[in-house]
Amino acid sequence: MVTDKKTIKKRFDDDGYVALYSFFEDNKIQEIKKEIDRYITDIAPTLPNHHIFYEDKTDKSTIKNLQQMFTYDNYFKNLIEESSIQDVASSVLGETAVPKNLQYFNKPAGVGKPTPPHQDGYYFMLKKHNAVTCWLALEKVDEENGCIHYVKGSHLHEEYRPHGRSNILGFSQGVTDFGNENDKLNTVSFPGEAGTFLMHNAKTIHWAEGNKSQTRTRKALGFIYYGESAEEDKLAADAYQLKLRKELEEKNLI
Numbered sequence: 347m348v349t350d351k352k353t354i355k356k357r358f359d360d361d362g363y364v365a366l367y368s369f370f371e372d373n374k375i376q377e378i379k380k381e382i383d384r385y386i387t388d389i390a391p392t393l394p395n396h397h398i399f400y401e402d403k404t405d406k407s408t409i410k411n412l413q414q415m416f417t418y419d420n421y422f423k424n425l426i427e428e429s430s431i432q433d434v435a436s437s438v439l440g441e442t443a444v445p446k447n448l449q450y451f452n453k454p455a456g457v458g459k460p461t462p463p464h465q466d467g468y469y470f471m472l473k474k475h476n477a478v479t480c481w482l483a484l485e486k487v488d489e490e491n492g493c494i495h496y497v498k499g500s501h502l503h504e505e506y507r508p509h510g511r512s513n514i515l516g517f518s519q520g521v522t523d524f525g526n527e528n529d530k531l532n533t534v535s536f537p538g539e540a541g542t543f544l545m546h547n548a549k550t551i552h553w554a555e556g557n558k559s560q561t562r563t564r565k566a567l568g569f570i571y572y573g574e575s576a577e578e579d580k581l582a583a584d585a586y587q588l589k590l591r592k593e594l595e596e597k598n599l600i
Contacts, residue, residue: 351434351437354366354434354437354438355437355438355440358438358478358545358546358547359438360499361496361498361499362496362497362498362499362500362501362502362546362547362549362550363496363498363534363544363545363546363547363550363552364438364544364545364546365536365538365542365543365544366434366542366543366544366545367538367539367541367542367543368539368541368542369430369482369541369542369543370482370541370543371541372540372541374541375484375540375541378425378482378484378567379484379565381421381422382450382484382565382567385412385415385418385419385421385422385450386409386412389418389419390409390412393412393418395595395600396413396587396591396594396600397412397413397414398411398412398413399411399412399413399515399600401454401457401458401459401515402457403598403600407454408454408457409450409452410451410452410453410454410458410459410515411449411450411451411452411515412449412450413447413449414447414448414449415448415449415450416445416447416448422448425448426445426448426569427445431480431482431543431569432445432571434480434545435478435480435545435569435571436571438478438545439476439477439478439571439573440476440573441476441573441574441575442573442574443478443571443572443573443574444571444572444573444574444576445569445570445571446477446570446571446572447568447569447570448567448568448569448570449567449568449569449570450565450566450567450568451564451565451566451567451568452563452564452565452566453491453492453554453556453557453563453564454557454563455491455557455559455560455561455562455563456557456558456559456560457557458491458492458556458557458563458564459514459515459556460492460514460553460554460555460556461492461514461517461552461553461554462512462514462517462519462520462521462553463497463520463521463524463529463551463552463553464509464512464517464519464520464521464551464552464553465500465506465507465509465521465548465549465550465551465552466479466546466548466550466570467506467547467548467549468506468509468519469518469519469586470548470572470578470583471578471579471582471583471586472548472572472576472577472578472579473577473578473579474575474576474577475548475549475576476572476573476575476576477547477548477570477571477572477573477576478545478546478547478548478570478571478573479545479546479548479568479569479570480543480544480545480568480569480570480571481494481543481544481545481546481566481567481568481569482541482542482543482544482566482567482568482569483538483539483540483541483542483543483544483566484540484565484566484567485540485562485563485564485565486537486538486539486540486562487536487537487538487542487564487566488537489535489537489555490557490558490559490562491557491558491559491562491563491564492554492555492556492557492558492564493535493536493537493538493554493555493564494535494536494544494552494553494554495533495534495535495536495552495553495554496533496534496536496546496550496551496552497528497529497532497533497534497550497551497552498532498533498534499532500529500532500549500550500551501546501547501548501549501550503549506549507521507522507523507524507551508521508522508523509521509522510522515594515600518590521551524551524553529551
């Protein structure tokens with residue numbers, strides 16, 4: 347695994363992403379999974395509906411996404427604030443990484459839907475852009491159960507690509523003009539074992555297929571950090587989230 351911070355940052359800056367394999371040892375991954383099970387049992391039933399999403403709202407075993415976990419639980423607060431994750435996030439941002447979200451993602455076997463091509467920063471509504479998303483595989487990921495794909499160099503464009511409603515719960519917007527020749531030529535996929543750790547610039551286009559496996563899930567944690575110099579248009583971000591929440595409630599999706 348690449349551990350030199352200068353090399354990690356150069357790959358991140360050049361490509362828009364970097365992969366660190368076996369970032370955590372297996373015993374740490376097992377610990378995290380155990381804590382997620384505890385969280386789902388003890389805390390998930392108390393969450394507001396906009397911080398827990400299901401593939402099938404009528405089936406509570408199909409949790410697909412948990413939001414803001416670190417605001418509800420000390421274990422996950424420590425994981426995002428006091429671990430090697432924040433340290434390496436600061437390295438690629440070139441400044442102190444400020445925790446913004448810790449998310450649980452799952453694509454349940456056979457029903458996990460695709461993640462549309464998108465740029466995270468489009469949702470963040472930053473006036474001054476400097477943000478990173480980290481993704482930690484909690485089990486083996488591959489093309490069958492929905493590994494992540496990146497478009498190399500897509501973070502280098504000054505403007506975001508056009509986005510529109512995707513109709514996929516948890517990923518409200520997707521790149522509307524995705525699929526040009528440059529996208530195809532520069533697409534890189536990242537299968538890997540549990541412990542695989544990916545980091546990408548918030549402008550990097552990425553997506554994942556649905557889970558075609560009938561027996562395997564695809565569980566992961568996501569960590570979002572803003573650089574301390576990032577400027578958020580908080581009014582616009584809050585207004586967007588409120589509008590989205592109302593639409594999801596009206597459609598009975600949450």
